Amino acid sequence: MNRESPDQAALKRAGEILLSGGLVAFPTETVYGLGGNALDCAASRRIYAAKGRPSDNPLIVHIADLQDLPKIAAEIPEKAMLLAEAFWPGPLTMIFPRTDRVPLETTGGLQSVAVRFPSDLIAQELIRAGGGFVAAPSANTSGRPSPTTAEHVIADLSGKIEMILDGGPVGIGLESTIIDFTETIPTILRPGYISPAMLESILGEVRIDPGLLKEDSRIRPKAPGMKYRHYAPKADMAIIEGEPEAVTAYIRQQAEKDLAEGRIPGIIASEETLPQYKKGILRSAGSRADDETIAHNLYRILREFDDAEVDTIYSESFNTPRMGQAIMNRLLKAAGHHVINV
Numbered sequence: 001m002n003r004e005s006p007d008q009a010a011l012k013r014a015g016e017i018l019l020s021g022g023l024v025a026f027p028t029e030t031v032y033g034l035g036g037n038a039l040d041c042a043a044s045r046r047i048y049a050a051k052g053r054p055s056d057n058p059l060i061v062h063i064a065d066l067q068d069l070p071k072i073a074a075e076i077p078e079k080a081m082l083l084a085e086a087f088w089p090g091p092l093t094m095i096f097p098r099t100d101r102v103p104l105e106t107t108g109g110l111q112s113v114a115v116r117f118p119s120d121l122i123a124q125e126l127i128r129a130g131g132g133f134v135a136a137p138s139a140n141t142s143g144r145p146s147p148t149t150a151e152h153v154i155a156d157l158s159g160k161i162e163m164i165l166d167g168g169p170v171g172i173g174l175e176s177t178i179i180d181f182t183e184t185i186p187t188i189l190r191p192g193y194i195s196p197a198m199l200e201s202i203l204g205e206v207r208i209d210p211g212l213l214k215e216d217s218r219i220r221p222k223a224p225g226m227k228y229r230h231y232a233p234k235a236d237m238a239i240i241e242g243e244p245e246a247v248t249a250y251i252r253q254q255a256e257k258d259l260a261e262g263r264i265p266g267i268i269a270s271e272e273t274l275p276q277y278k279k280g281i282l283r284s285a286g287s288r289a290d291d292e293t294i295a296h297n298l299y300r301i302l303r304e305f306d307d308a309e310v311d312t313i314y315s316e317s318f319n320t321p322r323m324g325q326a327i328m329n330r331l332l333k334a335a336g337h338h339v340i341n342v
Contacts, residue, residue, distance in 0.1 A: 015129025033136030
């Protein structure tokens with residue numbers, strides 16, 4: 001489907017599916033979403049079932065008109081409206097106290113609601129066609145790498161949902177930044193394309209939730225991706241941190257050991273370091289000088305490793321200035337926080 005002039009007949013059919021309680025996968029600027037009517041508790045239950053997603057993991061409600069926000073958010077601070085003016089439509093999710101219109105099935109049992117206004121034109125038109133409020137987590141089996149193409153959605157959800165809108169590869173490739181306005185100080189619950197520095201330029205003080213910095217199975221997730229293992233490939237995965245030369249040497253050594261013992265290693269490197277590896281299944285995530293390329297390619301690479309049936313994955317660390325926090329958040333979740341310092 002052409003993003004600039006979407007197929008109106010397909011969008012009309014997709015909207016009818018949503019209004020009748022069905023599920024539709026669709027592209028956004030971040031990843032593909034699995035959409036259902038956010039105000040229909042049965043539709044939200046169907047989303048959880050299709051994904052195999054724990055029901056206490058909140059869904060994000062997508063809107064396509066800023067005037068709809070007060071219908072689902074009971075309190076909207078002035079600072080949140082400043083963020084909306086700066087970054088909506090776009091890859092930013094904000095959390096507010098919910099109104100009674102939003103069922104607890106959609107919020108994971110919480111009294112708060114996560115809201116996003118995507119910039120993708122297909123997403124916007126689908127939301128309007130489907131009633132204006134579409135709950136949409138990533139359109140993948142829960143725990144797997146998020147989908148950045150319609151083919152990824154088909155691989156995970158074919159036969160489980162009514163329709164997939166194919167808009168081609170997404171632009172960003174990582175899920176939206178999430179910031180919580182139910183806290184005294186606005187708190188980042190998930191890093192993304194909208195960086196802490198960008199948020200601070202509008203809000204002043206911003207807090208980073210401690211759950212981003214360490215794994216804690218006891219927390220009740222206030223936002224997607226906070227508690228459960230996410231974005232994970234099938235193979236065992238480790239992130240290697242240290243001085244660049246030590247990192248590449250360690251990964252080369254482990255890859256040779258795996259091959260000698262009959263295992264297939266996969267290696268995630270950068271454009272700058274890829275030539276230093278000779279053995280294993282090699283992938284460049286992109287250039288450290290342009291870390292948006294790394295974010296864009298990450299989930300595709302993890303899925304390619306699944307298809308190649310690798311046994312182990314070694315990833316370099318990507319603590320880059322622009323999107324490093326978001327990239328490392330996803331890598332740590334994918335690796336189950338398995339980090340090796342060399």
